[in-house]
Amino acid sequence: MEERRPLRLAALRAALREREADALLVTSLHSIRYLTGFSGSAALLVVFAAAPPVLVTDFRYAVQVQDEVGAHATVRIEPSSLWNGVREVLATAADGTRLLFESTHLLYADYERLPDVAGRWQWRGSVGIVEALRERKDAGELSRIREAVRIAERALELTLPGVRVGMTERQVAGLLEHHLRDLGSDAPPFETIVASGERAALPHARASHRALQPEEFLLIDFGASFEGYCSDITRTFAVQSANPEMRHVHDIVREATLSASAGVRAGMRGRDADALARDYIESRGFGALFGHSLGHGIGLEVHEGPRLARTAEAPLPPGAVVTIEPGIYKPGWGGVRIEDDVFLSEDGPVVLTSFPRELLVVG
Numbered sequence: 364m365e366e367r368r369p370l371r372l373a374a375l376r377a378a379l380r381e382r383e384a385d386a387l388l389v390t391s392l393h394s395i396r397y398l399t400g401f402s403g404s405a406a407l408l409v410v411f412a413a414a415p416p417v418l419v420t421d422f423r424y425a426v427q428v429q430d431e432v433g434a435h436a437t438v439r440i441e442p443s444s445l446w447n448g449v450r451e452v453l454a455t456a457a458d459g460t461r462l463l464f465e466s467t468h469l470l471y472a473d474y475e476r477l478p479d480v481a482g483r484w485q486w487r488g489s490v491g492i493v494e495a496l497r498e499r500k501d502a503g504e505l506s507r508i509r510e511a512v513r514i515a516e517r518a519l520e521l522t523l524p525g526v527r528v529g530m531t532e533r534q535v536a537g538l539l540e541h542h543l544r545d546l547g548s549d550a551p552p553f554e555t556i557v558a559s560g561e562r563a564a565l566p567h568a569r570a571s572h573r574a575l576q577p578e579e580f581l582l583i584d585f586g587a588s589f590e591g592y593c594s595d596i597t598r599t600f601a602v603q604s605a606n607p608e609m610r611h612v613h614d615i616v617r618e619a620t621l622s623a624s625a626g627v628r629a630g631m632r633g634r635d636a637d638a639l640a641r642d643y644i645e646s647r648g649f650g651a652l653f654g655h656s657l658g659h660g661i662g663l664e665v666h667e668g669p670r671l672a673r674t675a676e677a678p679l680p681p682g683a684v685v686t687i688e689p690g691i692y693k694p695g696w697g698g699v700r701i702e703d704d705v706f707l708s709e710d711g712p713v714v715l716t717s718f719p720r721e722l723l724v725v726g
């Protein structure tokens with residue numbers, strides 16, 4: 364596979380020059396992984412506009428960092444604190460060096476530890492520099508997301524025959540997570556949502572001890588993670604049987620998902636993508652019950668850019684992988700969400716998920 368790290372570094376350096384900065388302190392571990400390949404849980408990275416990047420980590424990762432990063436950064440193994448390492452890396456920088464930090468990732472306590480924060484160097488906060496680069500996936504990233512989708516769909520397929528009335532939501536989540544692991548997923552990228560009955564009306568319900576009952580919804584929102592990249596899928600099932608109201612609501616959400624997945628395009632504003640599903644759900648009289656946005660980018664993180672939301676003015680970049688996840692949530696009754704993952708190619712949308720969207724009956 365083509366080595367992308369030098370290209371990512373070059374793109375980041377161009378972004379630094381645009382912002383008239385000499386360096387960026389990267390504290391987001393996802394962005395550190397993106398730029399250097401390092402997947403450990405403790406690291407700081409300084410990317411200079413005109414010198415090799417320096418990755419600071421600790422002795423626990425001495426072997427791993429050499430394997431993963433190779434020559435893509437200068438590595439410092441720091442015996443005490445990573446911040447000491449950063450301080451030493453910057454000690455040789457000239458007075459007035461213009462340094463950026465990631466405002467959305469740096470803790471205030473760590474901000475106060477930035478080397479010489481009010482002195483020789485000019486520190487400035489910045490938002491989303493690396494994240495903006497990460498929105499466009501390359502071929503290697505896309506193939507990892509495809510694998511994460513494949514694992515997730517297979518795990519769901521293996522889980523459903525084991526679902527029974529009387530099982531708790533947690534037991535369903537446990538079964539699903541067992542299959543995900545068994546099929547090669549890393550740890551789940553987010554806490555598996557299993558919501559049944561009236562709890563399906565809570566868009567971000569945690570799996571609880573509630574037992575499944577006949578003729579109610581079972582909403583499962585979950586993902587797999589493969590070599591750092593996530594999938595994010597939702598399907599809503601009927602337990603044992605479905606009444607006409609359940610079928611009616613499910614049909615509307617399915618139609619909204621299908622038409623938005625078919626209609627979404629790179630270059631479209633996030634708000635126009637959101638409208639693809641929202642206008643339809645509104646036209647069917649359920650607009651007030653679709654209270655969240657249509658979707659989000661996925662990649663190294665399960666929620667990343669771009670946003671597909673009523674307030675999203677930015678155009679969707681070609682190469683992004685986004686979720687399309689409309690839902691209808693009726694408090695006290697239940698809810699339906701159907702979520703697919705879609706690659707925005709230059710030639711149009713490619714739906715990566717293929718698990719059936721019809722209302723399947725389980726249990």
Ligand code: ZN
Pocket residue numbers: 584585595596597702
């Ligand atoms: Zn989801």
Ligand code: ZN
Pocket residue numbers: 595659686688702
């Ligand atoms: Zn999602």
